[in-house]
Amino acid sequence: MSASHPCQGASWRDRDRQRGKRHVKAACTRANCASLMELPRDLPLDGGGTVAHFPTSAPRIIIHLDLDAFYVGASRLRDPTLRGLPVGIKQKHILATVSYEARALGAKKLGKVMDSLRACPSMILVDGEDLTWFRIVSRRVFGLISKVCGAATPIEKLGMDELWLDVTQLIDGHLNSLPQADESGKRWFPLPSGSSAPSRRAGDSASCQGFSYGRDAVGHVSKFSAFEASGAHPTASMRFVVATHLAKHLLAMLDSTLGLSASAGVSTSKLLSKIVGGENKPAQQTLFAPIGGTLQQQAGIKARFVEAREIRALAGFGSVVANRIEERVRGLSHHEGRSESKTQLSQWHSVPPHAPEMSVEAEATAQSSTRRLSVAQVRSQITLSDMCKLFGTVQGPRLWPLLWGQDPSPVVPAPLFPATISIEDTFSPRGATQDAVERLVRSLLRRLENELRAASTESDPNSKGRAIPQVGLDHLKFRRVDRQAWSDSDYSNAPNPIVRYYELIEQDEAQDGARSSALGPWLRFPATLRVSIVTPASIADGTPVWKARNSKSSAMPVEIFEVERSFESRANALSKAVQSLEKALNPQRLPIRLLNLAAADLRERQPDRGLGSWLASRRAGKTPVEHEVDMASLSQSEASSIDLDIFSALPDDIQRELAAQYGLDLQQLQGARSDAHYSTDAAPSGASLQYDDDDNLQRDVQDRSGSAHCEVCQAPCLPFLLHDHETWQVSGLPEELRQMELEGLARVDEAFHVAAERKFSTTSPYESPVVQERFARTRSPSRKPNG
DNA sequence: CATGGAATTGGT
DNA sequence: ACCAATTT
Numbered sequence: 001m002s003a004s005h006p007c008q009g010a011s012w013r014d015r016d017r018q019r020g021k022r023h024v025k026a027a028c029t030r031a032n033c034a035s036l037m038e039l040p041r042d043l044p045l046d047g048g049g050t051v052a053h054f055p056t057s058a059p060r061i062i063i064h065l066d067l068d069a070f071y072v073g074a075s076r077l078r079d080p081t082l083r084g085l086p087v088g089i090k091q092k093h094i095l096a097t098v099s100y101e102a103r104a105l106g107a108k109k110l111g112k113v114m115d116s117l118r119a120c121p122s123m124i125l126v127d128g129e130d131l132t133w134f135r136i137v138s139r140r141v142f143g144l145i146s147k148v149c150g151a152a153t154p155i156e157k158l159g160m161d162e163l164w165l166d167v168t169q170l171i172d173g174h175l176n177s178l179p180q181a182d183e184s185g186k187r188w189f190p191l192p193s194g195s196s197a198p199s200r201r202a203g204d205s206a207s208c209q210g211f212s213y214g215r216d217a218v219g220h221v222s223k224f225s226a227f228e229a230s231g232a233h234p235t236a237s238m239r240f241v242v243a244t245h246l247a248k249h250l251l252a253m254l255d256s257t258l259g260l261s262a263s264a265g266v267s268t269s270k271l272l273s274k275i276v277g278g279e280n281k282p283a284q285q286t287l288f289a290p291i292g293g294t295l296q297q298q299a300g301i302k303a304r305f306v307e308a309r310e311i312r313a314l315a316g317f318g319s320v321v322a323n324r325i326e327e328r329v330r331g332l333s334h335h336e337g338r339s340e341s342k343t344q345l346s347q348w349h350s351v352p353p354h355a356p357e358m359s360v361e362a363e364a365t366a367q368s369s370t371r372r373l374s375v376a377q378v379r380s381q382i383t384l385s386d387m388c389k390l391f392g393t394v395q396g397p398r399l400w401p402l403l404w405g406q407d408p409s410p411v412v413p414a415p416l417f418p419a420t421i422s423i424e425d426t427f428s429p430r431g432a433t434q435d436a437v438e439r440l441v442r443s444l445l446r447r448l449e450n451e452l453r454a455a456s457t458e459s460d461p462n463s464k465g466r467a468i469p470q471v472g473l474d475h476l477k478f479r480r481v482d483r484q485a486w487s488d489s490d491y492s493n494a495p496n497p498i499v500r501y502y503e504l505i506e507q508d509e510a511q512d513g514a515r516s517s518a519l520g521p522w523l524r525f526p527a528t529l530r531v532s533i534v535t536p537a538s539i540a541d542g543t544p545v546w547k548a549r550n551s552k553s554s555a556m557p558v559e560i561f562e563v564e565r566s567f568e569s570r571a572n573a574l575s576k577a578v579q580s581l582e583k584a585l586n587p588q589r590l591p592i593r594l595l596n597l598a599a600a601d602l603r604e605r606q607p608d609r610g611l612g613s614w615l616a617s618r619r620a621g622k623t624p625v626e627h628e629v630d631m632a633s634l635s636q637s638e639a640s641s642i643d644l645d646i647f648s649a650l651p652d653d654i655q656r657e658l659a660a661q662y663g664l665d666l667q668q669l670q671g672a673r674s675d676a677h678y679s680t681d682a683a684p685s686g687a688s689l690q691y692d693d694d695d696n697l698q699r700d701v702q703d704r705s706g707s708a709h710c711e712v713c714q715a716p717c718l719p720f721l722l723h724d725h726e727t728w729q730v731s732g733l734p735e736e737l738r739q740m741e742l743e744g745l746a747r748v749d750e751a752f753h754v755a756a757e758r759k760f761s762t763t764s765p766y767e768s769p770v771v772q773e774r775f776a777r778t779r780s781p782s783r784k785p786n787g
Numbered sequence: 788c789a790t791g792g793a794a795t796t797g798g799t
Numbered sequence: 800a801c802c803a804a805t806t807t
Contacts, residue, residue: 092790096791129792158807159793159794159806162807318807319806321805422794424793550801551800596793
């Protein structure tokens with residue numbers, strides 16, 4: 001906020017006035033600069049340069065990895081029968097992601113379940129609301145990559161399925177070691193520690209981990225790349241050639257070792273590598289090497305690389321930033337008197353699901369010509385000081401260089417543990433029941449154990465990689481359950497898909513023994529417990545608001561760390577703490593629409609107990625748990641080829657099913673399996689999947705599968721839409737809301753109706769007349785939403 | 788446009 | 800400590 005900030009300096013104010021006149025022209029090489037590129041005079045450059053004093057003045061080498069349709073790939077790992085089929089990962093009533101097979105048939109990522117089903121009735125829906133398995137697989141991916149590249153290579157994670165690597169040191173270190181080419185002109189790139197190539201025999205250790213490469217880049221090369229054209233220094237080129245081979249090696253490792261498909265981008269920054277990696281998917285890689293000529297020339301190449309894309313293509317430009325910019329630009333060109341509010345926006349759903357896919361470029365062009373702005377358009381109208389006005393003096397200067405393809409941000413190594421671990425759920429207008437709270441408490445505790453306690457299995461003594469804790473996740477077991485979305489007779493015209501669930505087999509009371517032996521000591525101790533809730537409105541102030549998120553925190557009860565106690569008793573301790581916070585948060589007992597439980601402030605040592613309980617434990621002869629934890633890297637079983645491991649962990653009938661499907665010889669596979677397990681710990685990695693033989697359970701599942709009834713209004717409802725129905729439907733208001741209504745809080749009511757109407761327009765074919773009638777009856781008469 | 792779970796960041 | 804805003 002100081003006056004000395006760059007965006008408030010005189011030079012920027014000048015630019016603001018005489019836009020376009022004070023630019024410097026980047027010098028232009030014959031090969032890569034068709035048009036003159038104008039750059040802002042003071043554009044901060046993100047590094048790079050010639051290799052005159054390699055490697056210090058050389059640009060960074062950044063690889064971006066992106067798992068293809070990650071939830072699908074992970075689901076196929078746990079259930080190989082999904083391979084080759086159209087699959088949609090369902091969260092509530094949308095598809096978080098869809099397999100490429102389903103995309104080919106018209107299913108849309110982030111589309112509504114019903115829309116994609118119409119296009120692709122054969123699609124198998126997989127429940128994706130429980131993220132446990134995806135977290136496990138994500139952790140394996142990270143572990144594998146960091147093992148291959150060594151602990152010295154910074155790796156930053158973005159969500160569960162993307163990561164960046166700064167391989168500058170890795171590659172320059174290799175090139176500086178003067179590797180010798182063999183007779184065929186190939187060189188060997190030795191990887192720092194043992195990579196995860198399956199080592200079947202004892203003794204073949206680090207010596208042969210690596211890959212060989214020739215003098216040409218592999219994979220796609222972006223058409224924007226100046227890699228070939230601009231007379232880059234040979235060594236500068238070779239750095240990126242090697243990087244493409246490394247990226248290829250990483251993709252191959254993910255495929256062969258984990259069975260996952262991924263795509264990669266190679267460039268000089270996080271921004272550029274992520275964008276270019278998206279140019280060719282799935283299972284492909286693309287290079288963009290803006291490395292020829294001077295720094296200014298390189299800046300010109302980068303600027304041209306991004307200029308035709310829509311601004312949302314830039315990592316960091318999300319919906320809020322993009323909208324605010326577009327609004328500002330529209331305001332600047334004020335020849336249109338049209339009010340820009342979003343009245344007629346909702347009719348864009350008319351895109352047919354079978355529309356042929358446009359190329360990335362074509363799509364960007366088409367949209368920029370209609371309603372989305374291109375980077376170039378924004379650049380020509382928005383200055384740095386504009387960005388500071390719009391986004392503040394922190395975000396503004398950070399975002400602005402991205403518009404020129406400049407991104408100096410470093411690859412920040414992912415911490416071993418996240419800063420917080422939280423879970424949340426949403427509830428119907430009745431609010432969370434006590435039972436639901438208890439369940440949420442238990443799933444938080446379970447997650448804390450899974451992710452913050454060590455696995456009790458031995459670590460791989462040979463591993464020298466980054467210390468990735470082997471947490472206690474791999475013993476989890478799932479049971480596959482198929483449900484018809486509804487019974488055919490009810491809606492004979494609608495598609496009737498299978499919804500496939502993988503239920504975590506409860507490891508509670510009955511199996512406490514098994515569980516505690518599978519889990520080791522705590523690796524981190526969350527010292528803080530935070531409870532956040534959203535209630536419909538606060539009554540205290542005069543202007544009630546629909547949404548109010550509040551939170552309170554307290555010390556995490558230390559009882560939860562006492563592993564010798566039963567799960568239930570620890571859960572009860574946690575539950576008590578949650579309830580007292582909840583009580584303080586919500587003294588009026590308003591219905592809780594959203595409940596979030598978070599564990600924060602993760603410490604390496606167990607927090608001190610309160611004096612009372614400390615004395616109690618002294619009396620009981622116990623000492624607080626303290627461990628020198630051997631931070632294990634990935635175990636052998638984790639690193640070795642897991643296809644067989646996973647296969648053998650499957651129940652017999654699934655094995656048979658798979659064998660039949662792929663025409664495999666079951667006997668031979670099982671033989672091979674015993675061979676493969678000659679070596680080390682026999683514990684198979686990966687979760688195992690079990691069919692439940694219990695007929696009662698199956699029948700119970702069937703009973704619930706056909707139809708469901710709204711908890712609030714009792715109307716029949718499609719099971720997988722039940723949540724939304726209960727969340728948004730407007731009949732049968734719970735007492736609390738009805739009371740507010742009577743007290744004249746009409747605006748709360750109205751907000752409720754507006755939201756509800758939006759929802760209903762999308763699901764109306766399946767509403768019962770009863771619901772619609774009640775909907776009409778309870779609608780606020782004063783100010784009806786237009787329609 | 789919204790969807791939904793989870794994390795981080797920045798501001799008070 | 801709290802909480803709103805933002806991204807993905």
